Amino acid sequence: MNTDLLIKNAQIVSEDGIVEGSLAVTGETIAAVLRKDDNVNAKKVIDAGGMLILPGAIDTHPHFFEPGPTYREDFLHGTRAAASGGFTTILDMPNTAPPVRDEETFGIKYKAASENSLIDFALWGSAMPTNISKINRLHELGCIAFKAFTLDAGPDFDFSGDFAQIEAMRAVKEFNGIYGAHAENGDIVKNSTALYRDKPWNLDTHEKARPYYAELSAINSLLLYAKITGCRLHICHMSIPEGAELIKIARENGVDVTVETCPHYLLLNKESAGKAGTFAMINPPLRSKERMEKMWDYVKDGTIDYIGTDHAPYTVPDKLPEDGDLWKANAGAPSIDIAVPALFEEAVINRKMPLNKFSALISTNAAKRFGLYPKKGRIAPGVDADFMILDADDPWVYTRAESFSKTKVTRFAYEGRRVACKVRATYLRGQAVFTDGKIMQEPGYGRFLRSEKLKNGL
Numbered sequence: 001m002n003t004d005l006l007i008k009n010a011q012i013v014s015e016d017g018i019v020e021g022s023l024a025v026t027g028e029t030i031a032a033v034l035r036k037d038d039n040v041n042a043k044k045v046i047d048a049g050g051m052l053i054l055p056g057a058i059d060t061h062p063h064f065f066e067p068g069p070t071y072r073e074d075f076l077h078g079t080r081a082a083a084s085g086g087f088t089t090i091l092d093m094p095n096t097a098p099p100v101r102d103e104e105t106f107g108i109k110y111k112a113a114s115e116n117s118l119i120d121f122a123l124w125g126s127a128m129p130t131n132i133s134k135i136n137r138l139h140e141l142g143c144i145a146f147k148a149f150t151l152d153a154g155p156d157f158d159f160s161g162d163f164a165q166i167e168a169m170r171a172v173k174e175f176n177g178i179y180g181a182h183a184e185n186g187d188i189v190k191n192s193t194a195l196y197r198d199k200p201w202n203l204d205t206h207e208k209a210r211p212y213y214a215e216l217s218a219i220n221s222l223l224l225y226a227k228i229t230g231c232r233l234h235i236c237h238m239s240i241p242e243g244a245e246l247i248k249i250a251r252e253n254g255v256d257v258t259v260e261t262c263p264h265y266l267l268l269n270k271e272s273a274g275k276a277g278t279f280a281m282i283n284p285p286l287r288s289k290e291r292m293e294k295m296w297d298y299v300k301d302g303t304i305d306y307i308g309t310d311h312a313p314y315t316v317p318d319k320l321p322e323d324g325d326l327w328k329a330n331a332g333a334p335s336i337d338i339a340v341p342a343l344f345e346e347a348v349i350n351r352k353m354p355l356n357k358f359s360a361l362i363s364t365n366a367a368k369r370f371g372l373y374p375k376k377g378r379i380a381p382g383v384d385a386d387f388m389i390l391d392a393d394d395p396w397v398y399t400r401a402e403s404f405s406k407t408k409v410t411r412f413a414y415e416g417r418r419v420a421c422k423v424r425a426t427y428l429r430g431q432a433v434f435t436d437g438k439i440m441q442e443p444g445y446g447r448f449l450r451s452e453k454l455k456n457g458l
């Protein structure tokens with residue numbers, strides 16, 4: 001066998017199980033997963049020294065703020081950071097400025113991402129009450145799924161009341177697409193926030209202002225509307241174990257729903273991240289340690305399908321408003337470069353999650369749901385050679401100062417966190433995009449992805 005690249009002496013987390021051996025890559029695709037490589041003639045050989053090879057991670061939920069406030073993050077920096085953290089595909093969120101709401105705004109986003117993204121990218125479209133008639137066109141253009149907010153999302157994005165949620169689901173159902181939502185009940189959040197607004201802001205009062213039942217109520221309604229409309233539903237960034245219980249019941253009742261959680265709901269909680277103050281202000285909020293621990297049960301039993309980082313870096317003025325009113329701070333935090341290794345440590349090393357389940361959590365499940373499978377999301381002959389080499393025993397200390405991300409602010413909750421394992425290299429379509437601390441490809445190496453399933457009209 002002649003091949004371009006042979007990575008020897010690796011533990012390969014392939015779709016058929018863990019293989020101790022070699023990965024052969026020809027051009028952009030995986031040529032073979034081999035236990036023995038005696039007959040392979042490779043142009044380049046790398047010894048992985050027993051390290052792991054996992055499928056390239058897929059982030060279902062980053063915010064790169066482009067077009068818009070790119071001083072916080074953009075495709076160039078955001079996807080470099082993503083590659084350094086083992087991601088090979090991102091599904092960029094549509095609530096930019098302007099949001100991806102029609103053909104013109106899709107074009108702006110598409111151009112920015114095509115010119116700058118280092119890794120493969122898909123684009124979410126918006127599902128706002130003001131653009132329901134444009135959803136079908138956005139689908140034709142290739143939007144991978146459609147995002148709504150069930151509560152006030154600021155001036156650039158129109159939130160959806162219950163009726164608009166149903167109407168938009170009907171529009172998405174027309175082509176059997178996916179409707180995703182930020183799930184928090186706006187009425188509960190507004191009124192509960194009013195009760196705490198005069199108290200000092202901290203992670204506890206923030207969480208009480210946006211209590212778990214605000215999220216649970218919105219998830220409950222969305223599941224009901226998905227049942228009524230038959231639309232495929234994606235619950236974004238779920239932070240509460242109670243939501244997982246509801247989703248289990250809904251699945252038994254025939255609702256086609258998947259759910260993402262974020263690294264911060266598994267790695268941080270309102271007690272542990274208190275020192276970071278508004279730099280750990282995220283919505284839905286960080287919950288209690290007890291809820292965080294329970295979230296792991298649903299990750300391990302597979303109720304939670306995948307990980308979206310909700311990566312959203314902010315600057316110091318964004319987080320510390322000039323007038324000192326912390327309730328006005330922007331919610332969101334960066335995590336795209338620490339998510340995979342930190343989750344690997346917690347899931348695989350500390351909680352004994354099997355490697356194939358971890359691989360499904362960070363890659364395969366999202367690829368399947370969003371129609372990127374079988375080319376993405378797995379290690380098998382004939383598929384895109386998207387993978388990471390991960391050293392399970394290479395401790396390091398995270399600092400934003402060394403991140404490829406645009407905002408280098410070092411006050412976020414992960415700052416100084418010791419992580420037991422490290423992403424040593426990330427390969428996308430057969431080429432290294434990141435190796436040993438360096439970015440290896442030019443901006444624009446990433447390609448636009450659309451759902452294979454929907455493309456074929458299935």
Ligand SMILES: [Zn+2]
Nearest residue numbers: 061063093310
């Ligand atoms: Zn988000």
